[in-house]
Amino acid sequence: MTNELLALFEYYEKEKGINRETMVEALETALLSASRKSIGPAREMRIHIDPDKGDIRAFATLVVCDRVENPYDEIDIFTARRLNPELNVDDDLEVDITPANFGRIAAQTAKQTMMQRLRQAEKEMIYDEFKDRAGDIVSGTVRRFERGDVFIDLGKFEGVMHQRERVSTEEYNVGDRIRAYVVAVENGARGPEIILSRSHPNFVRRLFESEVSEIADRTVEIRSLAREAGYRTKVAVFSADEKVDPVGACVGLRGARVKNIVRELNNEKVDIIRWSDDINAFVGEALKPAEIRSITLDEENKSVLVRVDEEELSKAIGRRGQNARLTARLVGWDVQVQKDESAHEAFEAQVAQAASAISSSADIDEEIAVALVRGGLMSIEMIANDVDEVDIADVLGVSVDEGKVVLDRAKAAVGGEGEVEEASAEESASEAPVEESASEAPVEEEAPVEEEAPVEEEAPAEEEN
Numbered sequence: 001m002t003n004e005l006l007a008l009f010e011y012y013e014k015e016k017g018i019n020r021e022t023m024v025e026a027l028e029t030a031l032l033s034a035s036r037k038s039i040g041p042a043r044e045m046r047i048h049i050d051p052d053k054g055d056i057r058a059f060a061t062l063v064v065c066d067r068v069e070n071p072y073d074e075i076d077i078f079t080a081r082r083l084n085p086e087l088n089v090d091d092d093l094e095v096d097i098t099p100a101n102f103g104r105i106a107a108q109t110a111k112q113t114m115m116q117r118l119r120q121a122e123k124e125m126i127y128d129e130f131k132d133r134a135g136d137i138v139s140g141t142v143r144r145f146e147r148g149d150v151f152i153d154l155g156k157f158e159g160v161m162h163q164r165e166r167v168s169t170e171e172y173n174v175g176d177r178i179r180a181y182v183v184a185v186e187n188g189a190r191g192p193e194i195i196l197s198r199s200h201p202n203f204v205r206r207l208f209e210s211e212v213s214e215i216a217d218r219t220v221e222i223r224s225l226a227r228e229a230g231y232r233t234k235v236a237v238f239s240a241d242e243k244v245d246p247v248g249a250c251v252g253l254r255g256a257r258v259k260n261i262v263r264e265l266n267n268e269k270v271d272i273i274r275w276s277d278d279i280n281a282f283v284g285e286a287l288k289p290a291e292i293r294s295i296t297l298d299e300e301n302k303s304v305l306v307r308v309d310e311e312e313l314s315k316a317i318g319r320r321g322q323n324a325r326l327t328a329r330l331v332g333w334d335v336q337v338q339k340d341e342s343a344h345e346a347f348e349a350q351v352a353q354a355a356s357a358i359s360s361s362a363d364i365d366e367e368i369a370v371a372l373v374r375g376g377l378m379s380i381e382m383i384a385n386d387v388d389e390v391d392i393a394d395v396l397g398v399s400v401d402e403g404k405v406v407l408d409r410a411k412a413a414v415g416g417e418g419e420v421e422e423a424s425a426e427e428s429a430s431e432a433p434v435e436e437s438a439s440e441a442p443v444e445e446e447a448p449v450e451e452e453a454p455v456e457e458e459a460p461a462e463e464e465n
Contacts, residue, residue, distance in 0.1 A: 006054045017156055022121045024051045031056065042097055043073040058098040064091045126157045127192035130185040137206045138196070142176045152180065152196060165197035169230035170266055179264065181206060199229035204270070207261045208235065214249040221246075223275040226329035230268055232318075234286060234326045236275040247272050273330070279304065283335065286327040290316035303334040313339050354378050362413040364406060371396050372406075383410040 012018045031047045035058055042060035049056050062075040064087050075095065080087045087093060140152035140159060148163035150172055161180060172178065180196035181203035187193075197203060205222055214220040215237075224236040237246035250272045251258050262270055276282040280295045283304055290312045296305040308316045316337045317324050328335040355369035361380050364372075375395030377383050383392070384407070393403030 009051070009054075015156075018121055018125065020051050024049050026121060031058075045097070056098070057096060059094050060097045061092050061094050064089055064093055123192050126194065127185060127187050130157070130182065130192070130194055131187075134182050134184050135202065135206070136182050137179055137203070137210065138182055139177065139179050140196075142172050142174050142178065144174065145172075152178065154194070157194060159194035159196040161196040161198065165195070165199055167199050167230045167266070169268075170198065199227075201225050201227040201233075204233050204235070204261070204265070207264055208250065211257050211260055212250050212252075214239075214244065214246075219244055220249050224330050224332070226326040228322060228326065230266075232269045232271070232322055232326060233265075234271045234273060234330045236273045236282070236286070236330055238275040247274050279331065279333065282331055283327065283333075286330055287316050287323065287337075290323075292316075301334070302332070303336065304331070306335060306337045308337065308339065310339050313337065358383070358410075362406075362409045364409060368396060368406065380410050380413055383407065384414040 009020050009023055012023055013020050028047045028049055031049075032045065035045065035047060042058075043063070044061035046059050047056065048059065060072075062080075063073060064077055064080045065074045066077055066089060068074045068076050075093060077087070077089055080091075080093050083095070084093065138154055138159070140154040143151045143153045143158065145151070148166075150161040150166065152159045152161060159180070159182075165183065166172075178198070180198050181200045183195040183197045183200060185192055185194055202225075204227055205225055208222060209215050212220065215222060219241060220237055220239045222235060223238045225233070227233040235250070237250055239246040239249070249257075258270060258272065262268060271286075271288075273282075273285045273288075276285065279297060283295055283306065284292050287306065290308055293307045293309055293312075295307075297303075298305070306316065315323070318326075324335050324337050351370060351373050354373045355366065358364055358372060358377075358380050359366050359369040362383075372383065372392070372395060377387065377392075377395065387407075389400050389404035389407045391403075392406050393400045396403065396406070
């Protein structure tokens with residue numbers, strides 16, 4: 001039994017890091033409980049274990065008396081004086097009451113109790129070691145799963161990553177090596193528990209601190225951070241040193257630094273933004289790549305109204321409102337993104353003007369004219385000369401016959417104007433017949449002059465030269 005105890009002490013001392021004195025105390029407590037069954041309820045009984053040799057002894061403090069009535073609490077004066085001649089009646093005497101078979105029987109009975117005490121000592125040691133490590137990043141191996149929670153082996157200890165702390169886009173398997181953020185070390189009823197997380201925003205903050213030396217030495221500061229784990233993160237950085245570019249320092253040469261962080265986050269998108277005291281500039285940077293038309297601040301309610309062009313609206317809002325939502329968290333103000341109505345109103349005014357011109361000139365219904373303009377047919381001339389009835393029917397969503405009616409009206413409108421121009425030309429020609437004949441005569445006389453032969457004679461002259 002002595003060798004077994006020494007082997008047990010050495011194992012827990014080396015593998016678990018538990019102090020030997022702690023184990024001896026736990027075993028003494030366990031044996032004290034178990035010895036009452038094999039020895040009896042002796043008065044003030046205690047157990048002593050030699051930590052170096054592993055010897056186990058049981059002692060009880062008995063009262064010296066003339067006549068023994070309770071053998072578990074009393075000892076007669078004659079027996080007591082054999083052990084210590086100076087004792088008198090009513091004195092206390094500590095007596096070795098270890099039975100011959102106490103070592104093996106008591107140890108087997110106390111094994112379970114001792115192991116429980118050792119586990120408790122191990123948990124207390126976990127708490128003492130990890131209570132100051134909250135906020136750090138640790139590495140471990142996935143050990144098992146329980147109801148969506150992931151238990152991670154951290155070497156001597158075990159951490160748990162609850163389902164709410166997991167990243168929804170990540171899958172874990174037993175044996176996977178992962179890094180996680182220590183959210184807290186809780187000392188509950190079942191002992192200390194190391195809470196880990198990969199979805200916490202500070203996980204990204206610690207990754208930047210470990211990857212970017214300028215952040216570690218406080219040359220660059222992370223002023224604000226907003227994250228939707230697994231999808232997108234926005235980080236606002238600032239440097240008091242004008243010679244240091246905070247964004248460039250975080251990105252690294254050819255993006256090497258931020259690529260390492262993105263790789264650890266399983267390709268989660270990371271936006272690095274220059275922090276600014278000016279809310280207008282800060283919001284504009286945070287909403288990139290969208291181009292901002294105007295920004296209106298309501299400082300009393302801490303809200304920002306951002307106006308963008310219609311084609312930029314989807315960029316500013318982001319997928320499922322993600323870009324605007326993260327910007328609001330990053331800035332700390334309520335951010336509302338709206339379409340710029342001034343440009344929209346100007347466009348609608350142009351459409352209405354062009355449709356009115358088409359409707360009045362060709363006697364076409366106003367709604368049809370608006371549909372034609374929105375379809376790209378901006379003038380009556382374009383309708384009459386550049387398209388056919390099939391094109392018009394496609395734009396209006398009507399039959400080809402109805403499209404032909406619109407085309408005929410457009411051609412009639414344009415053709416009427418042409419007939420007026422031709423009539424005026426004929427009238428002017430009839431008023432001046434002499435000028436017309438005079439202009440024709442020189443053309444007939446000049447015809448032979450244009451076909452001169454000397455050009456053909458010069459060619460051989462050049463060859464002879």
